[in-house]
Amino acid sequence: MIFKQLFDQETWTYTYLIADPANKEAVFIDPVNTHIDDYIALLESHGLQLKYTLETHVHADHITAGGLLRQRLGAQTGVSHLCGAETADIQIQDGDIFTFGNGEKIKVIATPGHTRGSISFLWRDHLFTGDSLFIGGCGRTDFQGGDAGALYDCITQRLFTLPDETLVYPGHDYQGRWVSSIIQERTSNPRLAGKSREQFIEIMANLNLPKPRLIDEAVPANRYCGLDENERQDAVAAREIARPVRNVTTTEAMVAEAKQFITEVNVATSQQLIAEGNIVIVDTREESEYAAGHLDAAVLLPRGVLEFKIGAMPQLADKSKAVLIYCRSGNRSALAALTMQQLGYTNVLSMAGGYEAWQKG
Helix, strand or coil: CEEEEEEECCCCEEEEEEECCCCCEEEEECCEHHHHHHHHHHHHHHCCEEEEEECCCCCCCCCECHHHHHHHHCCEEEEECCCCCCCCCEEECCCCEEEECCCEEEEEEECCCCCCCCEEEEECCEEEEECCEECCEECCCCCCCCCHHHHHHHHHHHHCCCCCCCEEEECECCCCCCCEEHHHHHHHCCCCCCCCHHHHHHHHHCCCCCCCCCHHHHHHHHCCCCCCHHHHHHHHHHHHHHCCCCCCCHHHHHHHHHCCCCEEECHHHHHHHHHHCCEEEEECCCHHHHHHCCCCCCEECCHHHHHHHHHHCHHHCCCCCEEEEECCCCHHHHHHHHHHHHCCCCCEEEECCHHHHHHHC
16 A cells, blocks of 8 residues: 655644555545645556545635545545535545545544534545644634634544544644554643543633634635635636536535524515624625625625634624525525524524526616
């Protein structure tokens, strides 16, 4: 087997290549967009065909190369279904198995806490932990739906129960370390070893870390597999040409599921609620869509950055206040409404048909 641990010095990110030299199938874990040409050259040097690019979570410190690798090589992108990466080919679930090569398997282990959708990957005795478990540390839990208690639970109950000799390959390291092991982290990780759940939660609550430098750019981009707006449109067009018979997409399935748990209102009801006042109007489209036209007094909060920016919106400080969400056609707003409910908002409405229906009156 071919195994490569690659390093991005700008963001201290590790990327992993696993490949079977027999049938030439390869997998990348957490690729970085600035190294796209290096990745392709590496694959070509070994005569490899990239089958998957897998993400441990929606990153806040760098932009993934997953979308670019899909465009240029046809590889499928995989992201946790809890990350909101609606353009990913595969919405990964806990326990999923990715097969490649001659019987090689990568198992998915849900490890939420750093973010809601954080996952780890287990291949043979190699555990790729992303930002959930570091060498001598762990990922922060103060943004993107982070939860210190959940992180403690998944590390101690799922990762630390793996065999002692399991090798730990993290998503980052800031001290020049490359690999650890389960027994090493279980017995000596200063945030976890000998710490109770309550002690761990207190440690995480008092880290007082600065906001990641690239978070405003990276999070929304990574929800689109690292593609910018023009690249997204090109990718969608190319995929539709390649798929003349249109099947139900993963995004549509996600929207359909979300609509089972939210409240939708039509345009007439929306107009009435707005006229009555005391309701916050939230536009979940992109900035360019908002600039082209929006509802009066609407607050711009794009779906891709909702979890991160919602806490900084004074209009949304009161989680019991009525909120009306809309997008272009009603799909993104349905997903955003579900997210807001999960964040504790108790009176959230999604406008069916979106801005298009509003314009038609």
